[in-house]
Amino acid sequence: MKLEYTPEQDAFxxxxxxxxxxxxxxxxxxxxxxTREGFEAHxxxxxxxxxxxxxxxxxxxxxxxxxxxLIRWLIFEEEYYRAKAPTRVNQNGIxxxxxxxxxxxxxxxxxxFLPRMAAGDDIWAQAWSEPGAGSDLAGVRATATRDGDHxxxxxxxxxxxxxxxxxxxxxxxxxxGSERHKGMSLILFPLDAPGVTRRPIQRMDxxxxxxxxxxxxxxxxxxxxxxxxGQGWHVCMATAGFERGLMLRSPARYQVAASNxxxxxxxxxxxxxxxxxxxxxxxxxDADAYALSIYSTASRLTAGGSIGPESSTNKIFWSExxxxxxxxxxxxxxxxxELAPPDLGTTAVDWLEDYIFALAxxxxxxxxxxxxxxxxxxxxxxxxx
Amino acid sequence: xxxxxxxxxxxxxxAARVMLVETCTPADLRHLxxxxxxxxxARWNAIRDMGLVAMLxxxxxxxxxxAPVDLVGIAEAAGYVGLPEPLVEQAGIVVPLxxxxxxxxxxxERVIRGEVVAVGHPANPFVADADTxxxxxxxxxxxxxxVEREQVSLTLRHSVDTFRRLFTVDWSPSPETMVGSDWGQTxxxxxxxxxAQLIGLGQRAIDLAVAYAKDRTQFGKPIGSYQAVKHLIxxxxxxxxxxxxxxxxxxxxxxxxxxxxxxxxxxAKIAAGDAADLATRTAVQVYGxxxxxxxxxxxxxxxxxxxxxxxxxxxxxxxATVIERLNTRPxxxxxxxxxRVPA
Ligand SMILES: Cc1cc2nc3c(=O)[nH]c(=O)nc-3n(C[C@H](O)[C@H](O)[C@H](O)COP(=O)(O)OP(=O)(O)OC[C@H]3O[C@@H](n4cnc5c(N)ncnc54)[C@H](O)[C@@H]3O)c2cc1C
Numbered sequence: 001m002k003l004e005y006t007p008e009q010d011a012f013x014x015x016x017x018x019x020x021x022x023x024x025x026x027x028x029x030x031x032x033x034x035t036r037e038g039f040e041a042h043x044x045x046x047x048x049x050x051x052x053x054x055x056x057x058x059x060x061x062x063x064x065x066x067x068x069x070l071i072r073w074l075i076f077e078e079e080y081y082r083a084k085a086p087t088r089v090n091q092n093g094i095x096x097x098x099x100x101x102x103x104x105x106x107x108x109x110x111x112x113f114l115p116r117m118a119a120g121d122d123i124w125a126q127a128w129s130e131p132g133a134g135s136d137l138a139g140v141r142a143t144a145t146r147d148g149d150h151x152x153x154x155x156x157x158x159x160x161x162x163x164x165x166x167x168x169x170x171x172x173x174x175x176x177g178s179e180r181h182k183g184m185s186l187i188l189f190p191l192d193a194p195g196v197t198r199r200p201i202q203r204m205d206x207x208x209x210x211x212x213x214x215x216x217x218x219x220x221x222x223x224x225x226x227x228x229x230g231q232g233w234h235v236c237m238a239t240a241g242f243e244r245g246l247m248l249r250s251p252a253r254y255q256v257a258a259s260n261x262x263x264x265x266x267x268x269x270x271x272x273x274x275x276x277x278x279x280x281x282x283x284x285x286d287a288d289a290y291a292l293s294i295y296s297t298a299s300r301l302t303a304g305g306s307i308g309p310e311s312s313t314n315k316i317f318w319s320e321x322x323x324x325x326x327x328x329x330x331x332x333x334x335x336x337x338e339l340a341p342p343d344l345g346t347t348a349v350d351w352l353e354d355y356i357f358a359l360a361x362x363x364x365x366x367x368x369x370x371x372x373x374x375x376x377x378x379x380x381x382x383x384x385x
Numbered sequence: 386x387x388x389x390x391x392x393x394x395x396x397x398x399x400a401a402r403v404m405l406v407e408t409c410t411p412a413d414l415r416h417l418x419x420x421x422x423x424x425x426x427a428r429w430n431a432i433r434d435m436g437l438v439a440m441l442x443x444x445x446x447x448x449x450x451x452a453p454v455d456l457v458g459i460a461e462a463a464g465y466v467g468l469p470e471p472l473v474e475q476a477g478i479v480v481p482l483x484x485x486x487x488x489x490x491x492x493x494e495r496v497i498r499g500e501v502v503a504v505g506h507p508a509n510p511f512v513a514d515a516d517t518x519x520x521x522x523x524x525x526x527x528x529x530x531x532v533e534r535e536q537v538s539l540t541l542r543h544s545v546d547t548f549r550r551l552f553t554v555d556w557s558p559s560p561e562t563m564v565g566s567d568w569g570q571t572x573x574x575x576x577x578x579x580x581a582q583l584i585g586l587g588q589r590a591i592d593l594a595v596a597y598a599k600d601r602t603q604f605g606k607p608i609g610s611y612q613a614v615k616h617l618i619x620x621x622x623x624x625x626x627x628x629x630x631x632x633x634x635x636x637x638x639x640x641x642x643x644x645x646x647x648x649x650x651x652x653a654k655i656a657a658g659d660a661a662d663l664a665t666r667t668a669v670q671v672y673g674x675x676x677x678x679x680x681x682x683x684x685x686x687x688x689x690x691x692x693x694x695x696x697x698x699x700x701x702x703x704x705a706t707v708i709e710r711l712n713t714r715p716x717x718x719x720x721x722x723x724x725r726v727p728a
Contacts, residue, residue, distance in 0.1 A: 005722075078718035079719070082718055256718060278704055286627075290627065295630075296388040369616070382610070
């Protein structure tokens with residue numbers, strides 16, 4: 001056990017830091033959930049990252065990456081968040097679809113999709129959920145009907161993050177007549193294909209963070225199916241593992257939030273009881289505990305280990321930590337907590353917005369109730385209902 | 386950066402865990418309880434013969450001169466079995482303390498051979514293991530005194546955990562007994578290895594709850610098939626999962642002896658205490674009324690958890706250390722490890 005960075009890792013950190021200092025936009029970009037303009041500003045940032053070959057540092061060089069190990073990925077993320085670089089508009093692509101494609105994609109698919117993904121040319125949305133199939137994903141009804149070397153897609157998808165402006169989606173479809181886990185395929189489709197209609201869904205604060213998708217006889221080549229026909233469930237579960245495991249929420253995000261919380265407390269502590277310091281400290285401890293846990297998982301994976309159902313514990317931990325941290329911030333703000341932009345003034349952190357986002361943490365990527373079932377049944381061996 | 390145990394550490398921990406699980410079953414604990422004893426000579430000999438007490442001792446005293454991180458998994462295993470004998474205290478706290486003295490008066494070798502030295506650190510008003518001790522290290526102001534058994538008189542204080550033998554110690558300091566004036570890292574070692582035991586205690590409570598929930602049926606089904614029960618246990622497991630790496634990091638960083646490494650120990654003690662508390666209370670809930678009795682095994686682990694949560698500094702004390710660290714040292718994603726934080 002060696003909890004010190006090697007000189008090479010330190011040098012890598014310095015390299016990332018220097019690049020970020022020179023390239024991160026000075027102010028926050030406009031939201032990618034409100035306007036096409038904001039979305040394109042984020043795409044430009046993805047392009048810039050990829051020009052520096054920082055689009056996805058763990059990917060093979062052939063796809064625009066640097067083939068770095070997970071420890072370096074963590075260092076990269078630490079510097080990324082430290083520099084207040086923009087939220088990754090393409091995170092569904094690079095963190096979920098990318099690794100899945102690396103595992104299940106054909107050579108042709110990898111060559112066609114991965115470099116464009118790394119470069120921000122294609123921004124991806126995940127089209128799994130349906131109005132009738134949320135937690136129970138095997139209840140998906142949207143169909144892919146085989147027609148020679150094409151599929152005809154029909155049905156409705158929902159809650160698809162960033163699909164309002166995204167370019168492509170990876171969706172879960174079933175062979176007509178098939179049931180539950182059988183007969184599903186994961187199919188890639190362009191969101192501007194004929195027959196696709198998108199309807200933005202407003203989040204409670206008015207932001208269009210997700211969309212409904214209606215598919216009416218959308219034709220896609222069979223070559224755009226990821227994994228074998230009928231194996232969609234298997235492929236999707238691998239993606240879900242990436243989602244809950246390491247990639248979705250890197251610890252740096254919460255460590256920066258905890259530092260911001262400390263600053264907020266410092267600036268307001270004259271009007272607050274001393275006991276608030278304990279809650280602030282708890283958030284900081286939780287963020288550091290999460291970082292330590294991810295470092296230890298990354299060390300294990302780098303040494304050839306694998307991640308099992310314990311990845312479900314991550315999801316519960318970060319989502320609950322995130323809510324507690326933002327609750328503390330709102331409690332510190334007190335009667336100013338409810339103020340939304342445009343009344344927010346020029347505070348650097350929009351705690352309310354981040355709190356509302358945190359509220360979704362226990363719901364998406366498999367709700368925490370479902371994760372607790374997975375922990376109880378697959379990690380601890382309790383009987384199924 | 387390598388945040389994982391190496392093969393030697395894993396092998397040693399595994400061997401110790403197997404021995405402890407085999408020799409310290411709940412049935413063994415019950416036999417001791419019936420006899421109102423807290424010491425099993427055969428088990429202590431097995432522990433000593435494995436060289437566990439000597440792990441952190443200097444080589445010239447017959448030790449292995451290993452680091453705290455080499456012992457942390459074994460301390461976890463000692464918690465897991467609810468070990469009554471003071472392996473963790475002797476190996477993790479007493480031996481390094483004796484090694485730090487200019488003159489240990491031969492005690493480090495005697496401890497390695499199986500004798501016990503009890504420590505009256507100012508963090509703990511009552512002295513544990515005093516009735517089995519051949520000598521004591523006691524505070525007098527800032528001084529440390531090494532006092533032999535016949536120079537003290539002991540009064541038993543009853544702990545809820547009858548395997549914790551607590552005493553108040555009456556004694557008189559003299560120039561002959563004085564051996565030092567610095568506790569060094571003793572308090573940190575105490576908190577760290579207590580935290581490690583708490584992780585083990587919590588995991589044991591969860592494992593007991595899981596086994597019971599598979600076995601016990603109500604309404605015609607195992608209670609463990611009910612989601613309400615599953616979720617209780619899963620939540621406790623999550624808390625353990627995120628306390629354990631903090632304890633391991635605290636062990637690896639302890640030798641740095643910086644403000645950040647001390648705050649990490651404080652964090653470890655808080656996190657492990659909270660996790661073990663939730664886990665043991667959850668086990669009581671899952672066991673139902675049986676969980677409140679001496680007939681189920683849970684009480685062994687709950688009572689030890691209760692005791693250890695308050696030993697070597699309370700959560701209040703440790704939180705104050707964390708808050709001071711936050712007020713005086715930088716935070717942020719590049720400051721995760723104590724080696725990065727200015728001393
Ligand atoms: C911000 C956000 C972004 C999202 N982005 C995407 C996206 O990009 N792509 C996509 O495909 N989906 C996305 N989702 C959808 C998300 O995956 C689902 O919301 C989630 O799987 C839960 O499904 P549901 O909303 O239908 O809730 P339901 O499944 O109807 O569940 C409602 C409640 O019942 C509980 N529940 C359900 N079943 C059980 C059970 N067996 N045991 C115990 N409790 C149960 C749930 O935990 C939840 O609390 C997003 C959701 C949010 C909030």
